[in-house]
Amino acid sequence: MPSIRVGNSDDPFEHIMRPPPDETPEQKAERLRREEEAKRISQQIDESIKMERIERKKKRVVRLLLLGQSESGKSTTLRQFQRLYTPTAFRQERVLWRSVIQLNLIRSIRTILDALPSSSALGSPALPEIRERLEVLRDVEHSLIRMLTMNIYGCILAAKAVDCPTTNGNWPWSDQEVYIRPGTAWKGALAKLVQSMGDADGDIPPSPTSVLYRLREDIMALWTDRGVREVLRRRKLRLEEGPGLLTLYACVRSFLNDIERVTSLKYTPTEDDVLKARLKTVGVSEYKFEMEASAGKESGTEWRIVDVGGSRSQVTTWMPFFDDVDAIIFLAPISGFDQVLTEDRSVNRLEDSVLLWKAICSNKLLANVELVLFLNKCDILDQKLKSGVRLAKYVRSFGDRPNDLETASKYFRSKFNAIQREYSPNPRKFYGFCTSVTDTTTTAGILASVRDMVIRQHLKQSKLL
Ligand SMILES: Nc1nc2c(ncn2[C@@H]2O[C@H](COP(=O)(O)OP(=O)(O)OP(=O)(O)O)[C@@H](O)[C@H]2O)c(=O)[nH]1
Ligand SMILES: [Mg+2]
Numbered sequence: 491m492p493s494i495r496v497g498n499s500d501d502p503f504e505h506i507m508r509p510p511p512d513e514t515p516e517q518k519a520e521r522l523r524r525e526e527e528a529k530r531i532s533q534q535i536d537e538s539i540k541m542e543r544i545e546r547k548k549k550r551v552v553r554l555l556l557l558g559q560s561e562s563g564k565s566t567t568l569r570q571f572q573r574l575y576t577p578t579a580f581r582q583e584r585v586l587w588r589s590v591i592q593l594n595l596i597r598s599i600r601t602i603l604d605a606l607p608s609s610s611a612l613g614s615p616a617l618p619e620i621r622e623r624l625e626v627l628r629d630v631e632h633s634l635i636r637m638l639t640m641n642i643y644g645c646i647l648a649a650k651a652v653d654c655p656t657t658n659g660n661w662p663w664s665d666q667e668v669y670i671r672p673g674t675a676w677k678g679a680l681a682k683l684v685q686s687m688g689d690a691d692g693d694i695p696p697s698p699t700s701v702l703y704r705l706r707e708d709i710m711a712l713w714t715d716r717g718v719r720e721v722l723r724r725r726k727l728r729l730e731e732g733p734g735l736l737t738l739y740a741c742v743r744s745f746l747n748d749i750e751r752v753t754s755l756k757y758t759p760t761e762d763d764v765l766k767a768r769l770k771t772v773g774v775s776e777y778k779f780e781m782e783a784s785a786g787k788e789s790g791t792e793w794r795i796v797d798v799g800g801s802r803s804q805v806t807t808w809m810p811f812f813d814d815v816d817a818i819i820f821l822a823p824i825s826g827f828d829q830v831l832t833e834d835r836s837v838n839r840l841e842d843s844v845l846l847w848k849a850i851c852s853n854k855l856l857a858n859v860e861l862v863l864f865l866n867k868c869d870i871l872d873q874k875l876k877s878g879v880r881l882a883k884y885v886r887s888f889g890d891r892p893n894d895l896e897t898a899s900k901y902f903r904s905k906f907n908a909i910q911r912e913y914s915p916n917p918r919k920f921y922g923f924c925t926s927v928t929d930t931t932t933t934a935g936i937l938a939s940v941r942d943m944v945i946r947q948h949l950k951q952s953k954l955l
Contacts, residue, residue, distance in 0.1 A: 805846075
């Protein structure tokens with residue numbers, strides 16, 4: 491490329507910038523003033539670029555991965571993070587969960603209806619009529635699923651024939667569980683849908699809210715009927731009572747302990763309801779947020795929490811996220827010692843968790859990643875043991891230790907710790923907590939410890955780089 495040579499200078503701009511030869515003293519003073527001003531502005535810009543760079547370096551992006559089998563409590567843990575660290579957004583989104591919670595409740599009622607024998611010689615004399623009136627809930631369930639699936643633009647939510655056992659499978663939707671696709675887009679889509687309905691309740695016809703309200707007495711009568719309870723007991727539809735939550739069977743979540751509240755016309759989910767709602771995850775989603783100043787932490791810390799689908803077919807999607815992660819929270823729902831996986835009824839839930847834990851501990855890609863173990867669903871474990879289920883019957887090595895929560899959780903903790911010690915490629919510290927992630931008070935303290943540990947680990951890693 492030809493160069494422009496003017497005078498003795500190699501600088502092509504000198505020629506352009508050189509003052510005119512006939513410059514008057516006034517013009518010169520004005521030029522110098524302008525040059526001084528330009529220099530000041532340029533220095534200001536340089537300074538702000540420098541500051542921005544320092545800020546960017548200081549800004550922490552911490553990555554946390556949630557792992558564990560399906561229904562272990564990963565998404566619930568993520569919601570706890572959201573509740574604690576982005577409380578405003580979490581509160582605002584509560585209304586979007588109403589349809590999911592209504593569906594959870596209706597599912598449980600339908601499971602009970604399906605479990606009842608057709609003979610009318612059962613429970614109170616009014617039961618046959620009650621059952622007949624409740625049949626309409628099948629249609630409501632159908633329309634709620636449709637709304638949560640096809641009607642939401644682009645099938646952001648989807649219903650799929652999954653692994654969910656049914657009592658008699660004679661209903662077209664009985665083996666389907668609604669799940670969410672990755673990302674938070676479903677919330678936006680649902681918000682738009684609720685808005686577009688235009689009515690105060692945000693329902694679609696037939697309004698699930700009004701049907702549930704009309705049937706609330708019947709629902710309560712069904713749920714409290716002694717004959718019905720006896721059938722559920724005989725058919726081994728185990729009732730797992732959590733605080734305010736009652737779980738029927740492995741895959742059916744319900745709000746049967748809150749019928750009056752959930753079926754009211756003005757029902758808006760509470761924060762606890764959102765934590766207890768069941769919406770299966772399929773795929774992997776990264777949730778980004780900055781801690782709100784109101785959450786008591788400095789803003790500017792960006793968190794990226796990855797929530798994965800835990801069912802067996804989903805495990806292969808975890809791998810790409812092993813790179814560049816600061817810490818992993820692994821959830822093992824220890825209440826599942828006497829349960830099987832919904833997707834493979836030949837596999838014991840606890841055994842599956844142990845195998846997954848072993849695989850994570852021994853993974854070379856994760857050799858320097860901190861592992862935090864949540865022995866989850868301790869509330870259900872407690873109730874199970876108190877109701878007389880003997881742990882040693884399912885876990886022989888538990889032997890004749892006392893059949894209580896404290897002994898059982900200590901036992902599990904030491905077993906998981908031993909696996910971690912044996913299989914980790916490099917020695918690592920063991921962080922093991924007994925959790926009930928639906929419980930906000932205890933979980934808040936645990937998540938604060940995890941947060942501090944993750945930030946410490948992140949800083950340590952940054953210094954090593
Ligand atoms: N009682 C009780 N219920 C819990 C606990 N943790 C989670 N749950 C409930 O168990 C159900 C499953 O929890 P999720 O957080 O959806 O499970 P997940 O691991 O995300 O499951 P996938 O998305 O299928 O992988 C939800 O209804 C939760 O409210 C707990 O500690 N105690
Ligand atoms: Mg999930």
